[in-house]
Amino acid sequence: MMGAALAHLPEYLGAHVLLSLSAIALGFAISLPLAVAVSRLPRLRALALGIASVIQTIPGLALLALFYPLLLALSAFTLRSFGFGFRALGFLPALLALTLYSILPVLRNTLTALAGTDPAVLMAARAVGMTPRQSLWKVELPLAAPFVMAGLRTASVWVIGTATLSTPVGQTSLGNYIFTGLQTENWVFVLFGCVAAAMLSLVVDRLLALAESGIATGSRPRLGAAALGLLVVLGTSLAPLVAGADRPVVVGTKSFEEQYVLGALIEERLQRAGYPSERRDGLGSTVIFRALRAGDVDVYVDYSGTLWTTQMHRSDMPGREVVLKELAQWLARRGVKDLGPLGFENAYAFAMRADRAKALGVESLTDLAAVAPRLKIGGDFEIFSRPEWQAVVRAYGLRFSMQRQYQANFMYRALVDGDVDVISAFSSDGRIAQYGLKLLADPRHALPPYDAVLLVSPRFAADEKFLGVLRPLVGALDLTAMQRANLMVDDAHDKKTPEEAAAWLTRHSTH
Amino acid sequence: MLTGAMESAIVLDEVSVTYPGGERPALDRVSLAVPEGRLLVLVGESGSGKTTTLHLINRLIVPDRGRVLVLGRDIAGVDGVALRRGIGFVFQSIGLFPHMSVAANIAVTPSLLGWPQDDVAARVNELLTLVGLAPEVFSRRSPASLSGGQQQRVGLARALAARPAIMLMDEPFGALDPLTRDELSAEVRAIHDRLGLTTVLVTHDMTEALLLADLIGVMRDGRLVQVGTPEALLARPADDGVRALFEHPRRRTEELARALHLAPGV
Ligand SMILES: Nc1ncnc2c1ncn2[C@@H]1O[C@H](COP(=O)(O)OP(=O)(O)OP(=O)(O)O)[C@@H](O)[C@H]1O
Ligand SMILES: [Mg+2]
Numbered sequence: 107m108m109g110a111a112l113a114h115l116p117e118y119l120g121a122h123v124l125l126s127l128s129a130i131a132l133g134f135a136i137s138l139p140l141a142v143a144v145s146r147l148p149r150l151r152a153l154a155l156g157i158a159s160v161i162q163t164i165p166g167l168a169l170l171a172l173f174y175p176l177l178l179a180l181s182a183f184t185l186r187s188f189g190f191g192f193r194a195l196g197f198l199p200a201l202l203a204l205t206l207y208s209i210l211p212v213l214r215n216t217l218t219a220l221a222g223t224d225p226a227v228l229m230a231a232r233a234v235g236m237t238p239r240q241s242l243w244k245v246e247l248p249l250a251a252p253f254v255m256a257g258l259r260t261a262s263v264w265v266i267g268t269a270t271l272s273t274p275v276g277q278t279s280l281g282n283y284i285f286t287g288l289q290t291e292n293w294v295f296v297l298f299g300c301v302a303a304a305m306l307s308l309v310v311d312r313l314l315a316l317a318e319s320g321i322a323t324g325s326r327p328r329l330g331a332a333a334l335g336l337l338v339v340l341g342t343s344l345a346p347l348v349a350g351a352d353r354p355v356v357v358g359t360k361s362f363e364e365q366y367v368l369g370a371l372i373e374e375r376l377q378r379a380g381y382p383s384e385r386r387d388g389l390g391s392t393v394i395f396r397a398l399r400a401g402d403v404d405v406y407v408d409y410s411g412t413l414w415t416t417q418m419h420r421s422d423m424p425g426r427e428v429v430l431k432e433l434a435q436w437l438a439r440r441g442v443k444d445l446g447p448l449g450f451e452n453a454y455a456f457a458m459r460a461d462r463a464k465a466l467g468v469e470s471l472t473d474l475a476a477v478a479p480r481l482k483i484g485g486d487f488e489i490f491s492r493p494e495w496q497a498v499v500r501a502y503g504l505r506f507s508m509q510r511q512y513q514a515n516f517m518y519r520a521l522v523d524g525d526v527d528v529i530s531a532f533s534s535d536g537r538i539a540q541y542g543l544k545l546l547a548d549p550r551h552a553l554p555p556y557d558a559v560l561l562v563s564p565r566f567a568a569d570e571k572f573l574g575v576l577r578p579l580v581g582a583l584d585l586t587a588m589q590r591a592n593l594m595v596d597d598a599h600d601k602k603t604p605e606e607a608a609a610w611l612t613r614h615s616t617h
Numbered sequence: 618m619l620t621g622a623m624e625s626a627i628v629l630d631e632v633s634v635t636y637p638g639g640e641r642p643a644l645d646r647v648s649l650a651v652p653e654g655r656l657l658v659l660v661g662e663s664g665s666g667k668t669t670t671l672h673l674i675n676r677l678i679v680p681d682r683g684r685v686l687v688l689g690r691d692i693a694g695v696d697g698v699a700l701r702r703g704i705g706f707v708f709q710s711i712g713l714f715p716h717m718s719v720a721a722n723i724a725v726t727p728s729l730l731g732w733p734q735d736d737v738a739a740r741v742n743e744l745l746t747l748v749g750l751a752p753e754v755f756s757r758r759s760p761a762s763l764s765g766g767q768q769q770r771v772g773l774a775r776a777l778a779a780r781p782a783i784m785l786m787d788e789p790f791g792a793l794d795p796l797t798r799d800e801l802s803a804e805v806r807a808i809h810d811r812l813g814l815t816t817v818l819v820t821h822d823m824t825e826a827l828l829l830a831d832l833i834g835v836m837r838d839g840r841l842v843q844v845g846t847p848e849a850l851l852a853r854p855a856d857d858g859v860r861a862l863f864e865h866p867r868r869r870t871e872e873l874a875r876a877l878h879l880a881p882g883v
C-alpha cells in the first residue's frame with residue numbers, strides 16, 4: 107500500500123505545488139496592490155475587506171465547484187465570440203478559487219499594518235520632504251512588511267490545505283490520495299495524503315518564516331536562503347510535470363469504487379494501444395458529463411437512468427431498450443458518442459437485511475410502503491435530492507420515520523448494525539452479496555434502468571481507431587463479474603487496488 | 618505691522634487656521650516676523666496653537682486665511698514637498714524611521730534631493746560628529762538601540778542634513794532628562810549660531826526659553842499675545858497672564874535659594 111502511495115507522489119505533489127504556489131503568488135499579486143490602493147480610501151477599504159471576508163466563509167469545496175460552470179459558460183462565450191475556448195476543468199477553476207481564498211489574510215494584515223503606522227513616523231516622513239508615494243514605499247510598506255509576510259504565511263497554509271479539495275473539479279493534487287482513499291476505504295492513502303499536505307504546508311511556512319525574519323532584521327542571507335528554499339521546492343516538484351506536453355486522453359471517473367475500477371480498465375486498454383492517458387478521478391456526477399461535452403474529459407462510464415433523469419429530464423419509464431436507444435440519439439445530437447452498454451446495470455435499488463425483511467414480510471417496495479412510517483432509511487449524499495427518489499416516493503407513497511445520509515461505506519455498516527432498516531443501494535455493489543442483503547422489487551417500475559454505458563467526448567467521437575480500442579468493452583462485463591471486482595476493492599481484509607481489480611476483470615470478462 | 622518683512626526669514630500675516638471639525642480656530646489672525654538669523658521661542662499653554670504655527674511654516678497645513686512668507690516668498694504658490702526639503706524639523710516624539718539605520722535616517726533628505734552618494738556619506742559623518750555621536754560607533758546602529766538623548770541627537774542631525782536655512786523645533790527636549798536637556802539645548806543654540814540658522818523652537822520650559830531665545834512669542838487660545846526680547850517681556854508684560862508666566866521661573870529660583878539656605882548644614 108505504501109509503495110502504491112509513493113508511486114503517485116511525484117505526480118500528485120508536483121500538481122499540488124504548482125497549483126498552490128501559483129494561487130499564492132497570484133493572490134499575493136492581487137491582494138498587496140489592492141491593500142495599498144484602498145488603504146487611504148475608507149469606503150473602498152471596508153468594501154474590499156467585506157468581500158474578501160465573505161469569500162472566506164464559502165466552504166472551500168463549494169467555491170471550487172462554483173468555478174466550473176462559471177468557466178464553462180465563459181469558455182462557451184469566448185468560443186462563440188472570439189473563436190477560442192479553454193479548459194474549464196482542472197487547473198483553471200482550482201487556481202481561481204484558491205487565489206480568491208488566499209486574498210483575505212494578506213489584504214487584512216497589510217491594511218491593519220498600514221492603518222497602524224506610528225503617527226509620529228508618518229509626520230516625520232512628511233516633514234523630511236517625502237511625497238505621499240515616497241512615504242508609502244520608503245516608510246509605510248517597509249514597516250508593514252513583517253505583517254504582510256505573516257499574512258502570506260497564513261494564506262499559504264490555507265491554500266495548501268484547501269488545494270486538496272481540487273480533486274473533485276478534476277485537478278490532480280494530494281487530495282487524490284484522500285478522495286480515492288475515502289472511496290475505497292484505503293486509510294493508508296487517506297493518511298498519506300493528509301501527512302503529505304501537512305508536511306508541504308509546514309515546509310513552505312518555515313521558508314516564509316525565514317523570509318519574514320529576514321525582512322524584519324534586514325538580513326539578506328536569510329532572505330536569500332528562503333528564496334532558494336522556495337525555488338528548490340518548486341523545482342523538484344515541477345520537474346516530473348515538464349516531461350511530455352502532448353495532451354493525453356483524459357479518463358474520467360465519478361467518486362465510487364466501481365468507477366475507479368472501470369477507469370483503470372479503460373486506461374489500461376488505452377495505454378496498451380499506445381494512447382498516453384491521464385485520469386480525472388472523483389468527479390461530481392453532473393460535472394463529469396459537462397466535462398465530457400466540453401472535451402475536458404474524453405471517456406467515462408455513466409448509467410442510462412442517471413442521464414435519462416438528470417440530463418434529459420425525463421420522468422417517463424418507457425422500458426430498458428427504449429431508454430438506451432433514445433439516450434444514444436440524444437447524446438449523438440450533442441456530439442457525444444455512446445459506444446453502448448457494458449453489460450451490467452448499476453441500478454438504484456432499495457436493500458434490507460434479509461432477516462429484517464423476512465420478519466417484516468417485505469418483498470417489494472409495495473410491502474415496504476406499508477411499514478415504512480416505522481422504519482429508518484439511510485441514503486448516500488445524492489439519493490434524496492434525485493428525481494429517482496421522488497419517483498419512488500410518488501409511486502409507492504413512501505414515508506419514513508427518519509432519513510439519514512452516509513458516505514457509502516458507512517451506509518452499509520449502518521444497515522448491518524441495525525442503525526437503519528433500509529438503504530438505497532446500487533445493484534452492482536459487491537457488498538450486497540457479501541452481506542446477503544435483500545433487494546426489494548419494483549413492481550410499478552418507478553426506477554429507470556441503469557445500464558452502464560461507455561461515453562466518448564466529441565474530440566474522439568468520430569475517431570474510429572480510438573473507438574476501436576474501447577469497443578471490446580461493450581457487452582463484456584456481466585453483473586456477477588462487476589460485483590466481484592467491486593468487492594475486491596472494498597474488502598477490508600484482502601483489499602486490492604482498482605488496477606488489480608481491473609486486471610482481474612480483463613481476465614474474466616465475457617470476451 | 619509688516620515693516621522690515623524683507624529681512625525677515627519667516628513672516629506670518631494675519632493667519633487663521635480652523636481644523637476640520639474644530640469649533641473655534643486653532644490660530645486666530647496671527648501675525649509674526651522672525652528676522653533672519655534669530656532664534657524665536659514660542660511658549661504658551663497646551664492647545665494654544667504653537668505646533669499649528671510651526672506646521673504652517675513648512676506647509677504641513679495650509680491656512681484658511683492670511684499669508685505665510687518664507688525667505689521672502691509667499692509659500693501659497695510653492696510646492697510643499699520642495700519647501701519641506703529646505704526646512705529642518707525636529708519633533709518631541711523624534712519620529713526616527715525604525716527600519717533604517719542611524720546613517721540612513723540622517724541621509725533621508727539629501728537622498729531625496731538626489732545628492733551624490735559620496736556627498737551624502739560625508740555629510741552623515743560630519744553631522745554625527747556635530748551632534749556629538751562618533752560616526753564609527755553609531756552610523757550602523759538601529760534607532761531602537763539608542764537612548765532617548767542619542768535618538769534626539771540623530772533627529773537633530775536628520776533635520777540639519779540638507780543644510781536648511783530654517784529650523785523648526787517642536788519641544789525637542791521634552792522627553793529628555795534634565796541634564797541631557799540642558800546639554801542638548803546649549804548645543805542647539807551653538808549650532809544655530811555657528812550655521813547662521815533662523816530657528817523657531819517651541820518649549821514649555823520658561824527657564825529654557827529665557828536662556829535660549831533672541832525673541833519670545835507668547836501664545837494663548839490661538840492668538841499671539843506678545844512678542845519681544847526676553848528682557849522686554851520681563852520688563853513690560855502685555856497682561857497678567859504673561860507676567861505670571863515669567864514670574865514662574867523667578868519664583869522657583871527664589872524658592873530654591875530659600876530651600877538651599879534653610880537646609881541643615883549649609
Ligand atoms: N489635527 C488636528 N485636528 C483637529 N484639531 C487639532 C489638530 N491639531 C491640533 N488641533 C487643535 O488645535 C488647537 C491648537 O493645537 P496645537 O497642537 O497647535 O497646540 P500646542 O500649542 O502645540 O499644544 P501643546 O503644547 O499641547 O503641544 C488645539 O485646540 C488642538 O486641540
Ligand atoms: Mg504642540
